[in-house]
Amino acid sequence: xxxxxxxxxxxxxxxxxxxxxxxxxxxxxxxxxxxxxxxxxxxxxxxxxxxxxxxxxxxxxxxxxxxxxxxxxxxxxxxxxxxxxxxxxxxxxxxxxxxxxxxxxxxxxxxxxxxxxxxxxxxxxxxxxxxxxxxxxxxxxxxxxxxxxxxxxxxxxxxxxxxxxxxxxxxxxxxxxxxxxxxxxxxxxxxxxxxxxxxxxxxxxxx
Numbered sequence: 001x002x003x004x005x006x007x008x009x010x011x012x013x014x015x016x017x018x019x020x021x022x023x024x025x026x027x028x029x030x031x032x033x034x035x036x037x038x039x040x041x042x043x044x045x046x047x048x049x050x051x052x053x054x055x056x057x058x059x060x061x062x063x064x065x066x067x068x069x070x071x072x073x074x075x076x077x078x079x080x081x082x083x084x085x086x087x088x089x090x091x092x093x094x095x096x097x098x099x100x101x102x103x104x105x106x107x108x109x110x111x112x113x114x115x116x117x118x119x120x121x122x123x124x125x126x127x128x129x130x131x132x133x134x135x136x137x138x139x140x141x142x143x144x145x146x147x148x149x150x151x152x153x154x155x156x157x158x159x160x161x162x163x164x165x166x167x168x169x170x171x172x173x174x175x176x177x178x179x180x181x182x183x184x185x186x187x188x189x190x191x192x193x194x195x196x197x198x199x200x201x202x203x204x205x206x207x
Contacts, residue, residue: 001068001075002053003045006038013206014080015044015113016072018093021059024052029090029177033115033195040199043080047072049093065096070105077107084206088113088141091150091176095129098140102132111139111205113198116176119151119159133163140166141201143194145174169197 003016004025015037019025025046034044049068051060059065073087087097087109094114100106120127133140140163146153153170160166171194173180180190 001047001071003047003072003075003079004034005079006034006044006046008038008041008043010041011043011080011083012041013043013086013110013202014076014083015042015086015088015202016076016097017044017046017113018069018072018087018089018097019046019048019052020089020091020093020116024048032191033090036192036195037199037202040195042086042199042202043083045072045076045079047075059092062096062099065092066099066103066105069096069100073100073106073109084110086111086113086202086205088115090115091118098133098136101138102135109138111141111202112136113202114140114142114144115194115198116148116178117142117144117151117156118176119155122149125151125155130159130162133159133166137164139201139205141169141198142166143169143171143178143198145171145176145178145180147174148176150176167201169194169201 019030025048037044088094101112142156144153144156171178
C-alpha cells in the first residue's frame with residue numbers, strides 16, 4: 001500500500017484519510033485536508049483505492065475497497081508507530097472506513113472521521129447506508145453539510161441517538177463538498193473551521 005504522508009512537527013495523533021468516489025488522494029480537497037490536519041498536530045496519511053491507482057473511474061466492489069482500507073491501516077501503523085490512530089474519509093472513503101470499524105477489522109483505533117457521510121444516494125432517502133453504524137464502538141464525528149443531497153444535517157441528527165458515541169458538526173449552508181454561498185472568503189473560512197473542529201475532536205479522543 002502506497003501512502004502519501006503529511007507529518008506534523010509535534011503530532012498528538014495520526015489519521016488515515018481516504019478519498020471519495022470521484023477523485024483520488026491528490027485532489028485539491030484531499031491535499032488541503034491532509035495538510036491542514038498536519039499543521040494542527042495530526043500526522044495524516046492518504047492512499048488511493050485500487051481503481052484510482054489503475055486509472056479507472058468506476059469504484060471497486062465493496063470487498064475490494066474494504067481490503068484496501070485494511071492494508072492502508074496496517075501501513076499507517078508501521079509509518080506512525082505508537083501514535084493514537086484515527087481513520088476516516090470524504091464521502092465513500094469515510095463510508096468504507098465505517099465498514100471496517102463495524103467489522104472490527106481496524107484493530108485499535110480512537111475514532112472515525114466522516115467528511116460528508118453518504119447516508120443515501122441523492123434523491124433516494126429510502127436507500128439508507130446506516131445499518132452497520134450502531135455496531136461501531138469508537139467515537140464518530142460527522143462533518144456534514146446542511147444541504148448535502150446524500151443526507152443533510154437533519155437526517156444525520158436524527159440518526160445520532162441510535163449510535164454509540166457520535167457527534168455532528170454542521171456545515172451551515174454547505175453541500176456534499178462543503179461548498180457554501182458567500183464567496184471565496186466564506187468558503188475558506190468554512191473549510192478552516194471544519195478542519196479545526198475535526199482536529200480538536202481527534203485531540204480530545206487521542207488520550
